[in-house]
Every structure is written in C-alpha cells, then in structure tokens.
Amino acid sequence: MANSLLGRVAVITGGAGGIGRASALALGDMGAKVVIADISIDAARKVAEGLNSDGLEAHAVQVDVVDEASVKAMVDEAKDVFGRVDILYANAAALDLEMQQHDRDVISMDPEIWDRAMAVNLKGAMLCCKHVLPDMLERKAGSIVLASSGMGFQGEITRSAYAASKAALMMLAKSLAAQYGKRGVRANAVQIGYLPPQDASKSTLPEVVDILVRHNLVPYKLEPRHIADVVAFLASDAASAITGQTIVADGGFSAHTPTMNDMINFMSRSGLNEM
Numbered sequence: 487m488a489n490s491l492l493g494r495v496a497v498i499t500g501g502a503g504g505i506g507r508a509s510a511l512a513l514g515d516m517g518a519k520v521v522i523a524d525i526s527i528d529a530a531r532k533v534a535e536g537l538n539s540d541g542l543e544a545h546a547v548q549v550d551v552v553d554e555a556s557v558k559a560m561v562d563e564a565k566d567v568f569g570r571v572d573i574l575y576a577n578a579a580a581l582d583l584e585m586q587q588h589d590r591d592v593i594s595m596d597p598e599i600w601d602r603a604m605a606v607n608l609k610g611a612m613l614c615c616k617h618v619l620p621d622m623l624e625r626k627a628g629s630i631v632l633a634s635s636g637m638g639f640q641g642e643i644t645r646s647a648y649a650a651s652k653a654a655l656m657m658l659a660k661s662l663a664a665q666y667g668k669r670g671v672r673a674n675a676v677q678i679g680y681l682p683p684q685d686a687s688k689s690t691l692p693e694v695v696d697i698l699v700r701h702n703l704v705p706y707k708l709e710p711r712h713i714a715d716v717v718a719f720l721a722s723d724a725a726s727a728i729t730g731q732t733i734v735a736d737g738g739f740s741a742h743t744p745t746m747n748d749m750i751n752f753m754s755r756s757g758l759n760e761m
C-alpha cells in the first residue's frame with residue numbers, strides 16, 4: 487500500500503489525539519499529505535512537526551469543528567497549503583473529563599452535556615463533510631471516514647449522549663454515500679472498539695479496563711495504529727467497492743454472545759473444558 491495515496495491530501499480532525507495522530511502517520515506513510523486539524527493548535531503543531539521530521543508532509547491547522555466559519559477556514563487553509571482535499575477523517579470528539587464524568591444515564595442527563603456531545607461529535611463531522619465535499623465533487627473523487635464507536639451500536643449503562651452521537655454517524659455515512667456516491671465520493675464509518683488509554687492521567691479504572699479488554703477476541707490490546715490501518719484502507723482505492731458501510735474495528739468485542747465470558751468461567755469452574 488506504500489505510495490497508494492501519493493498526491494492525495496487528507497484532513498484529519500482531532501488530528502492531535504491518539505487515533506488522529508496514528509491515522510495521519512498511516513495516511514502519510516501511504517504518500518498522502520496530511521492536515522492535522524485540532525482545537526489545540528499547540529498539540530496539532532507538535533504532531534505535524536513530528537511527521538515532517540519523519541519525512542512526511544504535514545501541516546497543522548486550528549479548528550473548532552462546532553463552528554462552521556472555523557471549519558470553512560480549515561478547509562480553505564488545507565487547499566491553500568496543499569491545493570486540494572481528497573480524504574476527510576472526521577475524528578474529533580468531545581472526550582474531556584467533564585464529558586466523561588457527566589455524560590451518564592438519561593435521568594441524570596444535563597441537556598448541556600447532551601448538546602455538547604451532539605455538537606462536537608455529530609454536527610462537527612457533518613460540517614466538515616459539508617465543506618470538503620465541493621472540492622471532492624469537483625474532481626469526482628473523495629473518501630470520507632467517520633469515527634464512530636461500539637457505544638453507538640451496543641447499549642451501555644452510561645455515556646448516553648456520546649452513544650447516540652456515534653450511532654448517528656453510522657447513518658450519516660449512509661446519507662453521504664447515497665447523496666454523493668454517483669459523483670465519486672465514498673463515505674464510511676469505523677465502529678471503533680475500546681482502546682485502553684496510553685496516558686495514565688486520563689485513565690479509566692484498571693478494573694474497567696480489564697473488563698473491556700477481556701471481551702476482545704484478540705490476544706493483544708487495541709492500539710491507535712490498529713484503527714489507523716482501517717482508516718487508511720477505507721481512504722484508499724483498495725476500498726473502492728465499500729461505501730455507506732460501518733466497518734467494525736473492535737478486536738471482536740461485538741462479535742460474540744454477551745454470555746461468552748460467563749460461560750467460559752462457568753465451564754472452567756465446572757472442569758468442563760480447558761478454557
């Protein structure tokens with residue numbers, strides 16, 4: 487896949503974060519020029535500098551995806567610097583501590599928390615699509631990838647707003663595919679599974695990490711590079727037949743029965759098999 491994106495330009499929102507940075511690296515390794523767009527310009531610059539010093543072509547832009555003028559300015563800057571936009575990875579999401587602590591069950595939901603999740607995660611992705619599409623349609627080619635989540639597919643006891651926003655992104659991919667597919671633009675979502683935090687200061691309780699990782703079907707913990715490879719594949723012509731889909735990249739978390747681990751424990755306690 488090396489050089490398969492030579493000459494293409496990718497905009498990655500939330501590009502300074504874990505999966506955003508890894509995706510920029512994966513797309514850059516395939517030859518794309520990458521725009522690292524993030525609300526934190528310092529963090530975006532640091533990522534872009536790192537990629538540039540690795541011999542890739544990267545440019546940092548500040549964007550607040552909630553603000554349409556800011557999104558338009560991001561796309562204009564991407565075109566000024568690199569001439570075009572071929573790929574959008576809409577990856578930015580409101581994942582800060584406030585959201586983690588206050589986005590819980592529906593009865594306790596603060597409507598402002600709900601609105602913020604919808605604004606950043608969903609409206610933000612839509613605005614980015616809205617402003618990259620004209621350039622893609624002009625050249626009759628483009629690939630849009632939306633960062634969804636397993637929480638947008640399976641019910642959980644918490645994070646109701648995040649989950650609803652991520653479910654809606656799966657539908658947004660279908661709308662985009664239906665509306666612009668015949669004009670050369672593909673759109674897909676990635677249902678991302680749980681990645682244990684690499685930064686201990688952001689960390690979830692170790693017990694919670696263990697529960698989530700135990701339900702994967704692969705023997706390793708998922709890392710940003712695993713998701714980045716899927717994003718890069720969807721962005722590339724290797725995925726020409728795929729549009730309007732949600733590709734599940736969750737290490738098998740959603741592929742087994744909810745009772746599987748209880749069953750393994752039961753069988754092991756009962757001496758019924760070796761698992």
Ligand SMILES: NC(=O)c1ccc[n+]([C@@H]2O[C@H](COP(=O)([O-])OP(=O)(O)OC[C@H]3O[C@@H](n4cnc5c(N)ncnc54)[C@H](O)[C@@H]3O)[C@@H](O)[C@H]2O)c1
Pocket residue numbers: 499500501502503504505506523524525526529549550551552576577578579580581606610633634635636678679680681682
């Ligand atoms: N990490 C996981 O376990 C996981 C699981 C499922 C889905 N996802 C999804 O993957 C994507 C990336 O997650 P991550 O773990 O890399 O998160 P992260 O927190 O490392 O990165 C998110 C980035 O988005 C940026 N951002 C936040 N608000 C913004 C705004 N208004 N405008 C522009 N940028 C903004 C942040 O500054 C940050 O750099 C998210 O959409 C997330 O919902 C992650």
